[in-house]
Amino acid sequence: MKKPKTLNELKQLEESGFGQPYPRHGLKLLYWFANDCVYFDGYNNMCWQYDPEDGYFDFHLFRNRIERNGEKLLPDVNLQYYEVGNLNKAGADDLPDYVLEDYNQNPDHCESNMERIIVSVDDECIERVYVTEHTDQADFNKEATYCISRGLIKIIRQLTLQELLEQTGYFRQQEESDQDTKYLVNQREDTFWNDRRSGLVAEEDNDSFRNNTVSENCCKCVIL
Structure with a gap:
């Protein structure tokens, strides 16, 4: 199967269209994830702050099933995938206000709750980070699914939320x-x-x- 493209720079993130246009929440969700959910240890491992298995923020198991297009969304690996980002779930209420605000103001807008982050987890480390979006009530959009590199996660950690949104064209x-x-x-x-x-x-x-x-x-x- 074709692997999702890896995004390494802010420009690539902007060009991917992830989290755009308003009122999508994907970029704000990714900022929260990079700054509050992970840290890098002395061996450059990306480690979780909250064990996805415990279900904080409505992290839940993602079953990498075959979609209606006949393909799986993500590569088959011997690790568990976990998904986060559905603002319609009770656990999502614990997310920061800046992630929730556009959804709360536009609850009936289809695009205010489209994006998700999916991670593969190995013990206390996160191996891969993917971003994706729904195409309808069931399937994900394989063409809008990307792997976020550790380098890009580190870049996002160095920015304020305002800077991330400005540099990815969200405000425009x-x-x-x-x-x-x-x-x-x-x-x-x-x-x-x-x-x-x-x-x-x-x-x-x-x-x-x-x-x-x-x-x-x-x-x-x-x-x-």
């Missing part, structure tokens, strides 16, 4: 998303009021229009 994507939404809402409002003046829309339809405009900018789905 957020601004563009906000501008697109404002343009769409303004365009629809202009059309609505033009129709009102022309007598094509009844006055009592005003509230319905505003509610539909907001709801159409959200999508409702269940991410497991």
